[in-house]
Amino acid sequence: MRRLESGETIALVSDAGTPGISDPGERLVNATLAAGHRVEPVPGACAAIAALSAAGLPMDQFFFGGFPPHKSGQRRNWLAAKAMVPGTLVLYESPHRILKLLGELSISWPKCPVVVGRELTKKFEEFQRGSPSEILAHMEKSKPRGEFVVLVGEPRI
Numbered sequence: 001m002r003r004l005e006s007g008e009t010i011a012l013v014s015d016a017g018t019p020g021i022s023d024p025g026e027r028l029v030n031a032t033l034a035a036g037h038r039v040e041p042v043p044g045a046c047a048a049i050a051a052l053s054a055a056g057l058p059m060d061q062f063f064f065g066g067f068p069p070h071k072s073g074q075r076r077n078w079l080a081a082k083a084m085v086p087g088t089l090v091l092y093e094s095p096h097r098i099l100k101l102l103g104e105l106s107i108s109w110p111k112c113p114v115v116v117g118r119e120l121t122k123k124f125e126e127f128q129r130g131s132p133s134e135i136l137a138h139m140e141k142s143k144p145r146g147e148f149v150v151l152v153g154e155p156r157i
Contacts, residue, residue: 047117051117055117063085065089065091068093076104089151098139098144101150102135106131109157113129115150115153117150
């Protein structure tokens with residue numbers, strides 16, 4: 001903030017997608033605005049939008065949920081609250097929790113269409129499409145690596 005106060009121009013650049021979307025950049029933006037400075041966006045890569053554009057699920061309405069809670073009970077409650085949200089549900093998940101999330105989706109919404117995008121716009125990009133249990137069975141064959149975008153279509157019942 002001192003550098004901004006002195007008249008410098010500051011840029012937040014990330015090699016992990018759009019800054020501020022499910023990352024600590026949000027705190028920097030809020031602090032900058034609270035200090036009365038301008039924040040100017042420059043469009044860039046966003047994993048949620050990239051995944052949505054290639055998923056083959058409806059794009060007319062979507063809900064970005066970010067990262068679900070880490071603890072299983074909290075995550076189940078969080079997912080239950082999203083059951084009636086219209087449109088495609090877009091989530092981020094880490095390689096450490098992706099199998100647990102898919103297991104919970106298999107129980108909560110066993111017949112809903114799911115698309116999991118991994119390492120989007122990178123060398124090892126891939127998409128898996130199917131039911132939660134189909135994707136879980138595929139992903140259990142090898143240790144999940146990379147960052148994941150999970151898209152859940154309707155109906156979520």
